[in-house]
Amino acid sequence: MGDKISLSDGAKSHGAKKGPGGRDRELSTLVATGEVSDPKSPRGRLLNAAAQLFQDKGYARTTVRDIAADVGILSGSIFHHFRSKEEILCQVMLEVTRVARARMAAAVSAEEDPRERVRACIRCELEAIHGLAVPGFPILVSEWRSLSADNQRLVLTERESYESIWISVLNNRPRGAGIADAQLARKLLLGALAHSHTWFKPRGRGLTLNALADQALLMVWQEG
């Protein structure tokens, strides 16, 4: 099962190399389709600031005054863009999910080998977790309970396609490669990777992000 991975669009940009110049072609596409707010618009700037603050200080410890100050407006003005503080969190999660999904789809389709695809998923999620793709990804795990049940359902729906990529990639592992159940392997892996946000420093000269990805790969894919 899970031979093909359904990608939303055929036009994908592989590699997503970070460097000087346009960081992600996927992001521009998402902005163009309206799936993600323009980072230069007031709304986009607010969401980016909120994402960074929620990630750094936590949702509850971040005030709307913090967010407002970060983009240079007064706190009351925020509510011309969002109805409530929680809506900000919800929108951050939705947009982060869309960016992460687009990058993940591109990364997977750029690889052929099943094992390389798993590695690509891991590396891709690690990049998201450590802010190389978009700020705010760790919030999806750490601040989940800060959402109301309705908003949880909303984000969960948006997230399904992201997780389904993971599952189909993990299902392409051979027998005996480790944890058999892809759903279980995914959950354990998500916990392990997300937690790395608290201790892994990409700036450090010791372990690189790619090396960490290789080690994490050993958890769900053994043998050669």
Next chain:
Amino acid sequence: MGDKISLSDGAKSHGAKKGPGGRDRELSTLVATGEVSDPKSPRGRLLNAAAQLFQDKGYARTTVRDIAADVGILSGSIFHHFRSKEEILCQVMLEVTRVARARMAAAVSAEEDPRERVRACIRCELEAIHGLAVPGFPILVSEWRSLSADNQRLVLTERESYESIWISVLNNRPRGAGIADAQLARKLLLGALAHSHTWFKPRGRGLTLNALADQALLMVWQEG
């Protein structure tokens, strides 16, 4: 009086034994030495209530009024036992760590085989995470940032001996058993296990806690 005492309450003298080893024996010892508060004392009841509330709702969303109401007193009375709300969190973390450490040490020393010792560690931590040992263990991961730097240092010191058990047990793995570096394996494992708190239901009829431990073992110990 309809007060509910959450866990490990019946150990009046040496009464309650659970399982072959007498699992609450460790708690009684810790209470006797003063390392952990008596669950029947006001302080112990407050700490237990706080631990459960912090775990369920999160530290920031739990008010001192919530904790007080849970044990049947008024909010102001709390501050005859603790100087601040954060001190409650800190004390919860310290005591939870001590209980977890004692249980872990007992679980490890009950096994001889290196692989069984790793499995025992995993099972032991899973039991702690899912409230079978003491309420509040997941707080150690999820609410770490709610502590001031000073209190973080305090808890970290108390925790060292707990982590050192993990490291020595993981270091007894043979070469080629998976992730070579014990420190790294431990961090990834902690993330994976702690995250299971959000999705694993011990009440569920599907995956048992022991089966989950076996699967988690596959992440750090391959080839039987």
Next chain:
DNA sequence: AACGCTACCAAGCAAGCGCTTGGTTATCAA
């Protein structure tokens, strides 16, 4: 010129927060 729209300011409200204060009760030892 008049309009409509977006983005924002200035001021502040009501609620909830952690925590303080002064006093009361129960227990127990000398």
Next chain:
DNA sequence: TTGATAACCAAGCGCTTGCTTGGTAGCGTT
């Protein structure tokens, strides 16, 4: 009896919080 102490109540203080209100400046369209 007296005094010390632990445990708690009743009341509320000072502050922060998310959010509201009424108004304004700038801009493009008609």
